[in-house]
Amino acid sequence: MKAFLKWFFTYITAFFFIFYFFQSANGLQSTPPEGIKVDQSQEDAPAPKVHIHDLMPQMVVLDSMANLYEPVEFDHEMHAVEVGCAKCHHHIVEHTDQNCTIHNVVDQTNDPFCARCHKGWFPGSLDKAKCKDCHSPDRFTADYLNEIEKDKDIYHRDNIGLMGAYHNQCMRCHVEEGIGGCQDCHVRTETGDKEFRTDAGSSDGTKKSSKDGH
Amino acid sequence: MKSLNRRNFLKSGFAGGALAAFLGREKPAQAREFSGYTNKGTGVLVDLSRCVGCRSCEAACNREQNLPEPDVPFDDFSIFDMERHGGLKRRTSEGVFTVVNRYNPEELDHPLFRKFQCNHCEEPACLTSCFVNAYTKTPEGAVMYNPKVCVGCRNCMIACPFYVPAYSYSKAFNPIVEKCIMCYPTRLKFGKPPACVEACPTEALTFGSRVNVLKFAKERIRQHPDIFVDHVYGEKEVGGTAWLYISPVDFKKIGFDMNLGHEPIINYVKSFLATVPMVLTIWPALFAGFYRLANRKDGLEKEKNEGAREESQS
Amino acid sequence: MKRYTAKGKIPVASLTNEDGKTRYTIVNKLLLGLSIREYIIQALRNPMNWLLCAIFAVGFPMLIGRFFNGLGSVTHASYDYPWGLFLGVGLFAMVPMSASGFMLGTTVELFGRKDFKPIERLALLNGLLGYFFAVVFLLVDLGQPWRLVYPMFVSLGPAAVLFLVAWHVATYLSVQVVELVPAFSEWMGWVKPKVVVKSMILGLTVAGIILSTLHQGALGALFNYAPGKVHPLWYSAPFLWFHFLCSSIFAGLSMVIVVSTICKRTMAWRCDANFLDNLDEITFGLAKGCVMALSTYLIIKIIAIAHDSDWYYLLTGWGAWFLFELIIGTIIPLVLFTFGIKNRMAGLIRFTALITLFGIVLNRLNTSLFTFNWKLYQEIPHIKEVMITITLYAVFIVTYRFILYRLPILYTWQSSEKVKEEA
Numbered sequence: 043m044k045a046f047l048k049w050f051f052t053y054i055t056a057f058f059f060i061f062y063f064f065q066s067a068n069g070l071q072s073t074p075p076e077g078i079k080v081d082q083s084q085e086d087a088p089a090p091k092v093h094i095h096d097l098m099p100q101m102v103v104l105d106s107m108a109n110l111y112e113p114v115e116f117d118h119e120m121h122a123v124e125v126g127c128a129k130c131h132h133h134i135v136e137h138t139d140q141n142c143t144i145h146n147v148v149d150q151t152n153d154p155f156c157a158r159c160h161k162g163w164f165p166g167s168l169d170k171a172k173c174k175d176c177h178s179p180d181r182f183t184a185d186y187l188n189e190i191e192k193d194k195d196i197y198h199r200d201n202i203g204l205m206g207a208y209h210n211q212c213m214r215c216h217v218e219e220g221i222g223g224c225q226d227c228h229v230r231t232e233t234g235d236k237e238f239r240t241d242a243g244s245s246d247g248t249k250k251s252s253k254d255g256h
Numbered sequence: 257m258k259s260l261n262r263r264n265f266l267k268s269g270f271a272g273g274a275l276a277a278f279l280g281r282e283k284p285a286q287a288r289e290f291s292g293y294t295n296k297g298t299g300v301l302v303d304l305s306r307c308v309g310c311r312s313c314e315a316a317c318n319r320e321q322n323l324p325e326p327d328v329p330f331d332d333f334s335i336f337d338m339e340r341h342g343g344l345k346r347r348t349s350e351g352v353f354t355v356v357n358r359y360n361p362e363e364l365d366h367p368l369f370r371k372f373q374c375n376h377c378e379e380p381a382c383l384t385s386c387f388v389n390a391y392t393k394t395p396e397g398a399v400m401y402n403p404k405v406c407v408g409c410r411n412c413m414i415a416c417p418f419y420v421p422a423y424s425y426s427k428a429f430n431p432i433v434e435k436c437i438m439c440y441p442t443r444l445k446f447g448k449p450p451a452c453v454e455a456c457p458t459e460a461l462t463f464g465s466r467v468n469v470l471k472f473a474k475e476r477i478r479q480h481p482d483i484f485v486d487h488v489y490g491e492k493e494v495g496g497t498a499w500l501y502i503s504p505v506d507f508k509k510i511g512f513d514m515n516l517g518h519e520p521i522i523n524y525v526k527s528f529l530a531t532v533p534m535v536l537t538i539w540p541a542l543f544a545g546f547y548r549l550a551n552r553k554d555g556l557e558k559e560k561n562e563g564a565r566e567e568s569q570s
Numbered sequence: 571m572k573r574y575t576a577k578g579k580i581p582v583a584s585l586t587n588e589d590g591k592t593r594y595t596i597v598n599k600l601l602l603g604l605s606i607r608e609y610i611i612q613a614l615r616n617p618m619n620w621l622l623c624a625i626f627a628v629g630f631p632m633l634i635g636r637f638f639n640g641l642g643s644v645t646h647a648s649y650d651y652p653w654g655l656f657l658g659v660g661l662f663a664m665v666p667m668s669a670s671g672f673m674l675g676t677t678v679e680l681f682g683r684k685d686f687k688p689i690e691r692l693a694l695l696n697g698l699l700g701y702f703f704a705v706v707f708l709l710v711d712l713g714q715p716w717r718l719v720y721p722m723f724v725s726l727g728p729a730a731v732l733f734l735v736a737w738h739v740a741t742y743l744s745v746q747v748v749e750l751v752p753a754f755s756e757w758m759g760w761v762k763p764k765v766v767v768k769s770m771i772l773g774l775t776v777a778g779i780i781l782s783t784l785h786q787g788a789l790g791a792l793f794n795y796a797p798g799k800v801h802p803l804w805y806s807a808p809f810l811w812f813h814f815l816c817s818s819i820f821a822g823l824s825m826v827i828v829v830s831t832i833c834k835r836t837m838a839w840r841c842d843a844n845f846l847d848n849l850d851e852i853t854f855g856l857a858k859g860c861v862m863a864l865s866t867y868l869i870i871k872i873i874a875i876a877h878d879s880d881w882y883y884l885l886t887g888w889g890a891w892f893l894f895e896l897i898i899g900t901i902i903p904l905v906l907f908t909f910g911i912k913n914r915m916a917g918l919i920r921f922t923a924l925i926t927l928f929g930i931v932l933n934r935l936n937t938s939l940f941t942f943n944w945k946l947y948q949e950i951p952h953i954k955e956v957m958i959t960i961t962l963y964a965v966f967i968v969t970y971r972f973i974l975y976r977l978p979i980l981y982t983w984q985s986s987e988k989v990k991e992e993a
Contacts, residue, residue, distance in 0.1 A: 341648070341650075342946055342947025343947075344946065344947070347650075348649075349649060381795060384729060384730065384795075385730050385731070385732065385795045386727050386730055386732075387721045387727045387731075387732040388717075388720045388721050388724070388725040388726070389726060389727035405717070405720055405724060405725035406717075407713070407714055407715075407717045407718065407720050408713020408714045408715075408717070409712060410647075410652035410653065410713070411730070411732050411792065411795065413649065413652035414792070414793075414795055414796050414799070415795035415796060417797075417799075419650060421649075422649045423647075423713065425645075425647060425648075426640050426642045426643075428637065428638055428639055428640035430714070431641065431714065432713070513798060515798060516798055521795055524794045524795070524807040525794040525795060525807075527794075527807060527808045528787060528790075528791035528794060528811045529729070529731070529791075531784075531787070531811070532734065532784060535780055535784055536780060536784075539776065539779055539780045539783065540776050540780065543676070543680060543776045543779055544772075546680060546681065547680045547681075547772060554682070
């Protein structure tokens, strides 16, 4: 009985190994998530000489915190010209060539490990150049968290959300430039004023609660 | 197989089926070691390198928990210069469940901000010290407090190693303990992150299952050894906490107590609690024995007297 | 009162008056056999009463204020220092000083040392009142004192040390009430209760030992919850509860020595010969008990330091403070008690007992208040907090005196046998 079981399991295991090997050999590249157009033709065809500045948005309206702050009109073009693309769009190799085109701006998809999921995401398509394509605006919703929990194949589990991504990228320079205050970019709404209790302490000069509790 | 059979035989033979089933669920030998209920609860990772000290979390907390008006508005950063008794930084209080403090460690050219609130321990000291069971640790990880049964002994405040619970001393008729409840009733219960996490613009607070955020913490340290010191505060401190911290500078320099040890606070009390049943069971027999010994002479005399009386009677 | 006794008035010490026919009424007994006028005159003559009145006049308004304006208005209790003087003095120092009840109960009833009988009731009363007032202090300190019974009946947290304290203090309080029923029933002229209690005295005594062992220890174990807050020299997870238990033994005995001294000095008219004549001998006996407990305490204190390897701290300022406490509260009493017993100096022993009490109060305050949060800042109690504490102690003294004047604690009830025969 014991011997039989041992052999049986060995066979089964071996079978699965072989099966899995063929599977992975077949498709090193897993299918990209839905809704992503992968332009495979771009790989072979000569790249069209289109300047990236003509394709990118000039103005981006950021309104995810619209209840506390007025939407921010982000001057995308100005930032691209002033500080360059790679400062914010990481995974992009900055080209000194002024004639840089979109088809060769991405580096890491050439890495075989990255290519397993990301091959064809960037070249020839701007679909995946938007921040929110990778950085979820709903980073901590139950759906998002469950998805991470369920799909064991996701490598970038600790992927910062959209708001965090914006601020971590922007604040680095903005603090250096001395425009790091919240309201240097965001105009607070009335709800925002309420949230921050801007009226506090003014109504009566006395402090009601001291910090030690007596 | 053979041995198994023999064991089964012995079990059924000597102990009986029910007892065997009971013995079968043998507890691991290292039951004393506590590693927390890490698989179920949620947690928050605080990345101190990301915090910019905007106090949005404080504002969100105030709104979500319907807390009273603060001393100064939440966009007033002069509060970072405020010192309380003994030159200490701000702490949580009645009406303030979370505070952000500013530190200026010399190895950094910029200040570092530290958010502070209830850490929602895996084995909470407040819970284990409460004699009316006012505290509960929910499966989601929040440490909740029930003001309806609280007597106001404030033992939880003595026990809390992080000095978190605050007491509304100013109230005469219904003073209660006030502390962060991780927004359990309004948000956490429904799978939503606490209000402070949602409000944080730089995502210095990462919400998720504690297991996951702990992995994130270690991964961030691994990927950026140049930024972080190699320690996740709260992974093991006092038995582990739901809130975890990673920091670019030595934790000691930014107000963290590094001497808390890895044992949950209740472990320090267990040696006493173990004596309780011993005293309860041994003392009566022991002292009854003493009594018999001490009064042996009286007893003997009495017996002798009785004997003498019987003799005389007969 | 002294003057009245000098004039030939005999304070009530029996059920019937001198002629042995008419029974004293309750009013007679309450007024110690004086008329109301006489009673008031003697009360006014006593300077102690004036002092007490002054204390009450200041303290009671503050006490009432505490219940209407909250704890914050009278104490410096803060978020960092949740426990202040009320618990430090009223609970943590009061309870060990009241260990006398179970100590003497055990000695007399269990070990059969009848030579301590004259002081047994005083020790029991001291225990009862001490515990009762510890509870009173607790009620003043609790945020919501009207919920005191919650841990008993409403919401139970049986794994907490405080749960143990609550239950044991409550149970022990009732045990002590029962133990004092004989004294009360003699005074009231009842016979049955005394007989009933006498039949269960052994059980009560053993219950007293168990409950005292556990809750005296539990008060120490309460600080086991604060390993990072109490200074390491005062903190020791495995030993702290035993320190508290062991020190409560000599604290209780010293308290009896001190109280009996005060009784002898200020109310000799109330003491009978049985008490006064035996007191010196009893005091030596109690002092011997103190010496044994003190030496044990000294050794386990040192063992606790060795166990946690806290020697380094002895060289710091806290270490000096620790040594001060240990020398004043343990070593000096140990030497003086031994010297006093050997040379039969009752006066010295009485003085030493006072030092020992100071030492024990210092130790409890050190643990609960002075070295608590040694890494943060020092808390200074609010003036009102001090005043309320003094007031409650004054109430304690008044109650104590009221009972001593009346119930047969310091004297033996004279005619109980006669009454029984008549009945």
